Amino acid sequence: MPELPEVEVFGQYIQATSLHKKIVKVTVQDERILENISADNLAEKLKNKSLQSLKRYGKYLFVRISGDDEIYLMLHFGMSGNVKYFRDIEQQPSHMRIRLEFENGYYLGIISQRLLGKVGIVDDLQKFLEDKELGGDALNIDFDTFKELLSHKRGNIKSALMDQHLMAGVGNIYSDEILFQSKIHPACDVSSLNLSQKKTIFQQMKQVLQIAIQCSSEPDNFPDEWLLRNRNVDAKCPRCGDNIMRTKISGRSAYFCPTCQKQ
């Protein structure tokens, strides 16, 4: 799930459930998702503190931890992450790797089925983002910057949209939707795009991400004319009815309509 819209929704979820509650215990069930920190150290940083506020940057979520020092709980969800606020320990979610216990008896579980997510503590947000060499957040980037970035880029447009060094937040799923809405083939070479096509992609990127957030990133809520309502090889194009096709681009599955998205 977790591309920019999902991460934004996870942030809203944490905000609605888990802020300003004293953390009484931290349980790390699998240390493999920890980034540059030990389980003991993570627990020490969080114990007797509370979660204060949220910032999202690309696919990263930073949760401000209470206290004089400006430090953040960093969450990255990889390909299969999630968060869950729950009370009954008997019904804790499967694949939960880290669990915060609050004073009120509730828990916040950090789930990572495939262990590709990352959790850590960040004390210098600016430096963290620089070290990761992330581009601007996809929802904040302006067209002049977008255009400039693409002008130095080679290869296909789908990979460019997914390149977190160019801009942060778009992944495999949403790049498909952005290109479907833009009526541009995912394998299209960036250097062959004219100004008007770049403008369209830029506008669709903003629109697709914003609408996805408004839909709580639930595919069932997505507009009928979206590819993502039915992103599979048996689907028909919601625009022209042709068969949706799948191909490999940069090692990832790309779904597209061969009629609407000519190369």
Added chain:
DNA sequence: GGTAATGTTAGACT
């Protein structure tokens, strides 16, 4: 049992 899955990145390649 084979295949694919929404991300990132080290190392190979151009």
Added chain:
DNA sequence: TAGTCTAACATTAC
């Protein structure tokens, strides 16, 4: 040298 591409990571679900 720097940008691009590929394979690997670990696990589960179909």
